[in-house]
Amino acid sequence: MTSANMRLTTQRQIILEELAKVSSHPTANEVYDMVRKRLPRIGLGTIYRNLELMAESGMIQKLEIGGNQKRFDATTIPHHHVRCAACGCVRDVHIQPLRQLDTMAAEASGYQISGHNIEFSGYCRDCLEKRRSPAHNIDH
Amino acid sequence: MTSANMRLTTQRQIILEELAKVSSHPTANEVYDMVRKRLPRIGLGTIYRNLELMAESGMIQKLEIGGNQKRFDATTIPHHHVRCAACGCVRDVHIQPLRQLDTMAAEASGYQISGHNIEFSGYCRDCLEKRRSPAHNIDH
DNA sequence: TTATGTGCAAAACATTTGCAGGAGT
DNA sequence: ACTCCTGCAAATGTTTTGCACATAA
Numbered sequence: 001m002t003s004a005n006m007r008l009t010t011q012r013q014i015i016l017e018e019l020a021k022v023s024s025h026p027t028a029n030e031v032y033d034m035v036r037k038r039l040p041r042i043g044l045g046t047i048y049r050n051l052e053l054m055a056e057s058g059m060i061q062k063l064e065i066g067g068n069q070k071r072f073d074a075t076t077i078p079h080h081h082v083r084c085a086a087c088g089c090v091r092d093v094h095i096q097p098l099r100q101l102d103t104m105a106a107e108a109s110g111y112q113i114s115g116h117n118i119e120f121s122g123y124c125r126d127c128l129e130k131r132r133s134p135a136h137n138i139d140h
Numbered sequence: 141m142t143s144a145n146m147r148l149t150t151q152r153q154i155i156l157e158e159l160a161k162v163s164s165h166p167t168a169n170e171v172y173d174m175v176r177k178r179l180p181r182i183g184l185g186t187i188y189r190n191l192e193l194m195a196e197s198g199m200i201q202k203l204e205i206g207g208n209q210k211r212f213d214a215t216t217i218p219h220h221h222v223r224c225a226a227c228g229c230v231r232d233v234h235i236q237p238l239r240q241l242d243t244m245a246a247e248a249s250g251y252q253i254s255g256h257n258i259e260f261s262g263y264c265r266d267c268l269e270k271r272r273s274p275a276h277n278i279d280h
Numbered sequence: 281t282t283a284t285g286t287g288c289a290a291a292a293c294a295t296t297t298g299c300a301g302g303a304g305t
Numbered sequence: 306a307c308t309c310c311t312g313c314a315a316a317t318g319t320t321t322t323g324c325a326c327a328t329a330a
Binding site: 147148149168169184185188192209210 | 319329330
């Protein structure tokens with residue numbers, strides 16, 4: 001399935017619109033909740049099928065980052081991500097592409113390398129606040 | 141649970157031994173199959189519980205890389221991975237640590253960054269062979 | 281002896297799929 | 306009209322959990 005012969009259904013338009021509204025890299029289920037407000041009868045299967053198809057045809061990105069669920073991103077510009085070790089939230093990290101990494105990896109592994117993505121881990125500002133606040137400072 | 145008060149059970153010893161034997165970054169189910177040859181009555185739940193505990197206590201690494209299953213690695217030395225886009229196999233990529241990446245990410249995101257891991261994608265040698273061989277050269 | 285761990289089975293999730301009816305082109 | 310797509314529900318695959326019994330310390 002290419003975007004050329006993909007029908008422009010109401011469901012697809014709305015999924016894409018809702019995904020473009022947020023920068024939170026929602027899971028399929030979160031997209032379902034957003035879309036359901038406008039299309040109450042849509043099925044979760046439709047969400048999965050279309051997110052997958054859109055990712056394959058390059059309209060959106062499917063993120064394979066840590067955690068139990070896949071996440072989706074309307075942005076197709078290559079960039080990296082940081083995930084908060086405490087709350088699991090995901091945020092974009094735009095740093096300049098380092099193609100030399102691919103060369104190094106090709107030499108080190110013997111694979112033909114097509115690209116990479118970097119997942120940073122750390123703590124978001126909200127979770128840092130909570131850790132500093134005395135009420136929650138319970139280092140077991 | 142820390143390694144200090146973790147009992148050294150037969151199951152744990154054998155899981156660790158079997159994991160250390162391979163460099164294929166097995167999934168929990170693959171570890172189960174390896175361990176079952178020596179402990180036929182072990183339960184899959186025990187495998188999951190112990191891999192998780194060992195990862196938490198730093199004895200092994202849990203890899204959160206693309207694909208549907210978590211993978212495990214007896215090596216605790218930090219390193220990166222490459223995953224074959226065709227067959228899904230995972231292999232180590234040892235390149236020198238680039239701490240400047242963390243600095244760049246901290247500036248770009250506002251998070252407190254504790255580290256990163258890089259997942260390269262590409263094709264392994266076997267899959268490159270198959271793509272070149274006329275018998276399988278069926279580019280749809 | 282006693283807290284921790286195990287095997288087993290059931291539950292909990294995330295995701296995929298089959299199918300009959302619906303809708304875009 | 307003729308595909309392709311959708312909603313629904315059931316199936317699949319992975320991981321977690323409750324519980325009675327077993328075992329390391």
